Amino acid sequence: MRINILVSIAPLKHVESDGVGDILLTINNVSKQFSHIEALKNVNLTLNRGDIVGLVGGNGAGKTTLLRLMCGLYHPTTGQVLFHRDSSQAPVAEMRRFLGVVPEATGLYYRLTAWENIRYHSRLHGISDEECWKNTLEIAKDLDFVESLGRPTRGFSKGMRQKAAIIRALAHKPEILLLDEPTGGLDVTSARMVRSLVKRMGQAGGTVIYSTHKLAEAEQVCDRIIIIHNGEVRADGSPSELLDITQTTSLEEAYVKLTMDAARETEKEDVEGRIAKFWRRMMTPRKLPEGGGEDE
Amino acid sequence: MSRTRQVRAIVSKELIDYVRDWRTLLAIVLVPLLLFPLLFVALPLLLQAEYVERQEFDLNVVIQTDDSVESLKPFLFDTEMELSWETIPVGIANLSDSALEDERIGSGQVHSVLRLQKNIDNGTIWYYAILYDSTDERASEAKRRLLVAVFAWEDEQVNTTLEMAGLDPEKTLDPVRWDGDSQVADVATTGQQAGFALSLFIPLIVATWTATAAMQPAIDMTAGERERGTLEALLCAPITRMELLVGKWIAVATIAAIGVLIQVVGLFLAISMIARGSSVLGMPSIGATALILMFSSILLFAVMIVAFQLALAVRSHSVKEAGTVLGPIILLIIIPALFAQLINLEGIEFWWFLIPVVNILIALRELLTDTVVVEHILLWAGSSLLYAFIAAWYASKQFNREDLVESIN
Incomplete structure (x- = not known):
């Protein structure tokens, strides 16, 4: 079953329902270490077809690391991320053709038009230009984006960039869509559009992983919420299940209760080499103005 | 795929x-x-144009000498520069001593000074020096033209001396010669x-x-x-x-x-x-x-x-x-x-x-x-x-x- 749901606004066409609920992705005892920081610790998750899952956590909680592990961009330090298909399973890195990804930065080439961006990624997914155009047109109509397909993305607003990136991620009809902070920096209308889009995908049986640090947004969009804090999965369930587990009356209270310990230091130590780091420290004044204490 | x-x-x-x-x-x-x-x-092409431009410079030079240089004059006139004649100043260490001419040449009032002096011990050798400013294009051009004149005059002096001694200048100065076209002698195409x-x-x-x-x-x-x-x-x-x-x-x-x-x-x-x-x-x-x-x-x-x-x-x-x-x-x-x-x-x-x-x-x-x-x-x-x-x-x-x-x- 593939995501094939954005075609007409009402009524949404459901794809065949068989397969919904089947296991699509398993994350078994996955840990990810970056130099001195353990970005993820013993994560165990199972994602089923048709799930709309919200990954919720603060900055540096490990959401993006988990998403990148799900895309096969990172290799787990320990454990496995497996993609299930046709009664078999394989490391997710080998199954990337079934994924659609919208990174936080959208990743559009500004000298290319929106259509050229979409076509490029579809070609990399082995989709013919004709099929890609057909799919693109369907989705673009739904997002009111047809007129913008031929325009270079250089002048696009954040909302338009997000739309173009979503079409690009869906044009090859993936089985699972991964969205990293899709409403970050968007105005109210554009953010609403993205949320409504994801909801409709869910109604149509699509599988979506939605990473956000906004709890209210996850509550609106997702039927399952995974709370991550300091690299650990603190809770996993439907909004009502989270309230039961934490014995609270609102998700906000539940989130606070689950993440009471202080957030860890998130700076990655391995971003720069040893010499560069030594030199930077040598050339950076450590003392802040009076009353500011000492840096580092 | x-x-x-x-x-x-x-x-x-x-x-x-x-x-x-x-x-x-x-x-x-x-x-x-x-x-x-x-x-x-x-x-x-640019260099050629610049050369032509330099040819059209109006240049003032001073000839300083205490001796008669009648035979040099025609060559100096050919340089098409404005010439002034002076005697060699007193107190200079040698002809290249430019201390007394710094101001005139530096200000562009005079573009070069040619000093000429006949050797006192035997009257057959001339000493000369050209005072100029190497950073000034006009002074450099004046120096170039003065050198052309001096060298041509030197050739004439040599030829005259040889002829007076009963020698053929061409045979005396160029006794070994390449025959034919040197380009043709190169076997490389x-x-x-x-x-x-x-x-x-x-x-x-x-x-x-x-x-x-x-x-x-x-x-x-x-x-x-x-x-x-x-x-x-x-x-x-x-x-x-x-x-x-x-x-x-x-x-x-x-x-x-x-x-x-x-x-x-x-x-x-x-x-x-x-x-x-x-x-x-x-x-x-x-x-x-x-x-x-x-x-x-x-x-x-x-x-x-x-x-x-x-x-x-x-x-x-x-x-x-x-x-x-x-x-x-x-x-x-x-x-x-x-x-x-x-x-x-x-x-x-x-x-x-x-x-x-x-x-x-x-x-x-x-x-x-x-x-x-x-x-x-x-x-x-x-x-x-x-x-x-x-x-x-x-x-x-x-x-x-x-x-x-x-x-x-």
Whole structure:
């Protein structure tokens, strides 16, 4: 079953329902270490077809690391991320053709038009230009984006960039869509559009992983919420299940209760080499103005 | 699913993306195409125009002498400068002592001063000095014209002396002479001569331009992608890092090759323009084997350089960082390239053909003179293949880095 749901606004066409609920992705005892920081610790998750899952956590909680592990961009330090298909399973890195990804930065080439961006990624997914155009047109109509397909993305607003990136991620009809902070920096209308889009995908049986640090947004969009804090999965369930587990009356209270310990230091130590780091420290004044204490 | 289709998609996207920037056209097409025609055709024209302009300068010179110089006067009049006559000032250490003339010459009131003094001990020798300001174009031109006059007068003095001694000046001063045309005596054809002359700078162009032309696209397609945050989405596509490297390598190599090709075309264009009116200069004559080997050597060189540049650029998090790293690399190519120009090809030691960069440049020099030595070819081709392989391996290692997905944004 593939995501094939954005075609007409009402009524949404459901794809065949068989397969919904089947296991699509398993994350078994996955840990990810970056130099001195353990970005993820013993994560165990199972994602089923048709799930709309919200990954919720603060900055540096490990959401993006988990998403990148799900895309096969990172290799787990320990454990496995497996993609299930046709009664078999394989490391997710080998199954990337079934994924659609919208990174936080959208990743559009500004000298290319929106259509050229979409076509490029579809070609990399082995989709013919004709099929890609057909799919693109369907989705673009739904997002009111047809007129913008031929325009270079250089002048696009954040909302338009997000739309173009979503079409690009869906044009090859993936089985699972991964969205990293899709409403970050968007105005109210554009953010609403993205949320409504994801909801409709869910109604149509699509599988979506939605990473956000906004709890209210996850509550609106997702039927399952995974709370991550300091690299650990603190809770996993439907909004009502989270309230039961934490014995609270609102998700906000539940989130606070689950993440009471202080957030860890998130700076990655391995971003720069040893010499560069030594030199930077040598050339950076450590003392802040009076009353500011000492840096580092 | 065809893997080559995906590599093709990467190549075509990279080329389209790169060519859309109008500055690219300027950098890889227009500049290399016009560089040599400008250098070889426009520069001599400019020099000629400047010479004519200098001829039209109004110049004032002072002749300082205590002796009669009647025989010099006609030569001085021919210089078409305004002449003033003075006696040699008292108190100077020698004729070159310019202390007393600093102000006049420095202010431009007088452009040069010619001092002449007959040797007192025997009256046959004249001493002279020209005082001038080497940083002033008019003073330099005045000095040049004075020298022309003095040398012509000296020739006349010599001839007169010889004739008075009953000698034939021509036979006395030029007793050993070349017979016929020295150009005809050279067994090398004009094509061979042109090939030899070109071998002194074509390898330098190929080396520097390959590295220079590849640098900017290599940075744009790697560190640029990281900086702009487009690499993450790309790496999520079902392509291997090796396919990504190959696609980007082909794109960068294509741009660099076009740049080098256009520059060489520009060079030959300039030569053909000059050769049209010259009996000395011709188009280089190079055999088909040497030509094929030349292109193969450039290809190997490009494989190595482009792979190395891509590897270094992809390690960088930003375009600025990549530029800082790759900038000095150009020097690492230019310096051995300069050395390679100075090495004697006659009886050259075999190990020169094993040194990276130098080996290809020496090979190019040899091939431009249409010299094909099998042992040398095996050495440079074998070692360069090895270096290209190492560079490609290093690049693939860099492209497999997990932190490639990290962006400074």
